[in-house]
Amino acid sequence: MKHGGKRKGAGRPKGQGQYGEPTKPIRLPESLIEPVLKFVENKGYQLPLFTSKVSAGLPATIDDHIETHIDLHQLLIKNTGTTFLVRVSGHSMIDAGIHEKDLLIVDRKISPTNGKIVIATIDGQLTVKRLYQKNNQLYLMPENKKFKPIPITEENHMMILGVVTNVIHSLL
Amino acid sequence: MKHGGKRKGAGRPKGQGQYGEPTKPIRLPESLIEPVLKFVENKGYQLPLFTSKVSAGLPATIDDHIETHIDLHQLLIKNTGTTFLVRVSGHSMIDAGIHEKDLLIVDRKISPTNGKIVIATIDGQLTVKRLYQKNNQLYLMPENKKFKPIPITEENHMMILGVVTNVIHSLL
DNA sequence: ATACTTGAATAAAGTACAATAATCAAATTG
């Protein structure tokens, strides 16, 4: 009664698991298990980045345009702990290319220097404006002719929450 | 020789681990272990999303503006498998708010219908244009007066790679 | 009494192990 027997090629083939490669058990905090599984399903959020540069000769296939693979979060967020998002409402910054419903990426860690576009609260109200300093007076500048500059005074309790690093605009 | 003994409060306290919460071993593909650890370090890429809406009364703290926490990838990428990124070069779509060096999120799964902004190859060259159909003739339309519409012919081997869903513009 | 040492208690973290799955070839069947 001998079946099979020791031989080359016997047994379950390698790379037949759900990931097609070897795995290792890693301990994860329970609250992140579900997000991590989603992250893994999505191949670590890696997306192909295409270049428009033409390599020597005509590119034969679409894949010839792939330059690298990147993760949007890693590309856009330098400091996870100090970064937040803001959904734009209103049109006061339309000339800076910031439209209603755009998503802004904001980093608290970046210094709000003159000329930076910032998120600020004025009397508790969130707003996006360009920071502008002239003759020792600070202003929050809208970029839309219909709006007026807002001088910063003691009374309006202005607080800068962070500097806008990116604008995400939907085309759909 | 009895030390300690059974008693309330003995032993290592809960929540003293590196994550401050219970953990579980999860098997992960080896190639994703490093990205997953980074993902976990960054709290699952969850970022606070602020609203500009003012709740009843003046918001007391910044946290009162937090509406929810979201992950940029999950928010922006509907189909990881059919989505890619393109770095813009050139100014042919400036009037559509697409600037040089902007990053475009492109989905192959979306139908390139009339009026959509698409990524196409013409003679192997990558390009962003608005798709426009008139009198049974297709055009790739730049949005910059300095550029001319490109009629699609048999000869220029046009191929649409996908529809642009989002434009990411850096302000720094 | 006060400071220091020691070991029991408990949680955290990594890994070894057992259960499961998949494949192939020998054995069996029709």
Add this chain to the structure above:
DNA sequence: CAATTTGATTATTGTACTTTATTCAAGTAT
């Protein structure tokens, strides 16, 4: 002899278990 069954072989996968870390109180020394 072709089709089917069986069991050896090997990879995958989930988790139990061991090891390590941390804290507290009893024991010991000063």
